[in-house]
Amino acid sequence: MSERSVMKVLNGEALSPPPIWLMRQAGRYLPEYRETRKVAGNFLDLCYNPELATEVTLQPIRRFDLDAAILFSDILVIPDALKRNVTFTEGRGPAMDPIDVAGISSLKRDDVLAHLRPVFEAVNRLRRELPSKTTLLGFCGAPWTVATYMIAGHGTPDQAPARLFGYQEPEAMEKLLAFLAEVSADYLVEQLDAGADAVQIFDSWAGVLGEAEFEAFAIKPVARIIKSVRARRPGAKIIAFAKGAGILLKDYRQKTSADAIGLDWSVPLSFAQDLQKDGPVQGNLDPMRMVAGGKALEEGIDAILDKLGQGPLIFNLGHGITPQADPENVARLVARVRARGATV
Secondary structure, three states, rough: OOHHHHHHHOOOOOOOOOOEOOOOOOOOHHHHHHHHHHHHHHHHHOOOOHHHHHHHHHHHHHHHHOOEEEEEOOHHHHHHHHHOOOEEEEEOOOOOOOOOHHHHHHOOOOOOOHHHHHHHHHHHHHHHOOOOOEEEEEEOHHHHHHHHHEEEEEEEOOHHHHHHHHHHOOOHHHHHHHHHHHHHHHHHHHHHHHOOOEEEEEEOOOHOHHHHHOOOOOHHHHHHHHHHHHOOOOOOOOHHHHHHHHHHHHHHHHOOOEEEEEOOOOOOOOHHHHHOHHHHEEEEOOOHHHHHHHHHHHHHHHHHHHHHHHOEEEEEEOOOOOOOOOOHHHHHHHHHHHHOOOOO
């Protein structure tokens, strides 16, 4: 494991060039992914097919020799395992049975890990098939982000249904987030045991929360996950990504005990430098620069390396790569980071 560069950074080392991987690096921008997706049938079938999930996870590694592979799955396998009837429809996204106060009270952890066994098998396959130098990342959705889908029954632009529920039913919301934290911790421990080197917690909707709600709905449940995982697997390395959190990231690492903080593209690099003084950061190229290519891509890469390249950095996008991205731009990104990083 000592040769895995992402793990070195998670242990606090500053490397030049920095290691690089991309959120959603396995996905629709790759023609080979689209072909595999056709074979799988629906999206959840792909997530639960260990052979095909392994294949799509490996595709960007074969193409770009990235420093980390992240398990191909989805944050909503947790509510699916909780029997919320999750479906994915092309062009409309995920949907499930909306949960209410009574539904929260009746949630049970029985059979959740058994339902997710194909995911753990995929992790195990990946660790066997990946190059030894490549870090394998597992992941889960943060309780708040998963709860937003469970409460509304689908995605919404500003997660108003979940925010309103939090104000109207604070005890039920606290209960739901605590429950999801414990289930998610179990899920991450199993991924680590199956072969993941480190894990990332995705809080994609943290940015819609006010200060008090961020503390209660984003920080507290993620801290609970990390404490639970580390109680069982001391030394586990965990990245926390709270998209849109802005200045609230200032004490996010300290209060959650995450090893590294993922940064979205809106985080100013001067602020990112301050965050980096306390430990590793990950990010934060605008995914639209990946679509634009050319000068926009080069300037974005150089700005991040100029500001953050001296400290512990995992180069990444500020959110997931989009389907419009040209795979050639990914190749250019990787080449420039590695060439430029070596001279920073």
